[in-house]
Amino acid sequence: MSEIRHIVFDIGKVLLHYDPEIPYRRLIPDDGARRWFLENVCTGAWNVEQDRGRDWREAEALLIAEHPHEEDNIRAFRRHWHEMVPHAYDDSVALLEKLVDAGHDVTMLTNFAADTYAEARRRYPFLEKPRGVTVSGEIGIIKPDRAIYDTHAGNFGLEPQATLFIDDSEKNVEGAKAAGWQAVHFTGAEKLRADLGGYGFAV
Known part of the structure; x- marks a missing residue:
């Protein structure tokens, strides 16, 4: 297992609740x-x-x-x-913030319309804490297209093998793996805490 130096979070259904x-x-x-x-x-x-x-x-x-x-x-x-999008998942957000506060390299990669993401960013200040974000609606590519992972890695200087991706969608997790990333399927904050611990992150 490669040492992880970059952590990439999905947003919807990982950090923010979404229910149309x-x-x-x-x-x-x-x-x-x-x-x-x-x-x-x-x-x-x-x-x-x-x-x-x-x-x-x-x-x-x-x-x-x-x-x-x-x-x-x-x-x-x-x-x-x-x-x-009525609320954030406070337990997941707490994990993200602990990683950022501990000095780890955290970014976000999300399938999100550009205008609704701008609205979400105004409503949820924690979205400003990671180093940056790739928003699908801004670049015209969506997960699990290989190109969005490559674009994110290129823009943020991530080494794919040293990158851990977190997403609630199994097909997006598989897309990240196909791009050479390591990835975990998000089903809740406690499992994510355990997954991160398995990679050596004490949160």
């Missing part, structure tokens, strides 16, 4: 109708294109053309995005 159902439980109270809307209209596949850099106006227009009667609910996705 939160505002829609109010906007579409019927469980079946809400499930249909999120599975067939404002889907994960549609939303990830904003993470790749697509403009929200274009994204909304595409769906409104297909589902004109859902216009209000479609526009509500961006309008109520702030409700979908």
